[in-house]
Amino acid sequence: MDANSIATGGLSEVQSQASIITFRKALDLEQAKAQQLLEALPPVPRANPTESLGRTIDDFA
Numbered sequence: 001m002d003a004n005s006i007a008t009g010g011l012s013e014v015q016s017q018a019s020i021i022t023f024r025k026a027l028d029l030e031q032a033k034a035q036q037l038l039e040a041l042p043p044v045p046r047a048n049p050t051e052s053l054g055r056t057i058d059d060f061a
Helices: 001-040
Strands: none
Touching: none
């Protein structure tokens, strides 16, 4: 093995690790943004089923 092949192998490993770290940081950022969007949604109203029971007729046939 010569020094050039060792340096090239080491460089490619460092580049691979840097790519993985960058990708993980991007995923973490996207996860944080998605969490913020989910937290910004208004709460889903919980209707009492007995209040609407029998008030509508589904006439789609």
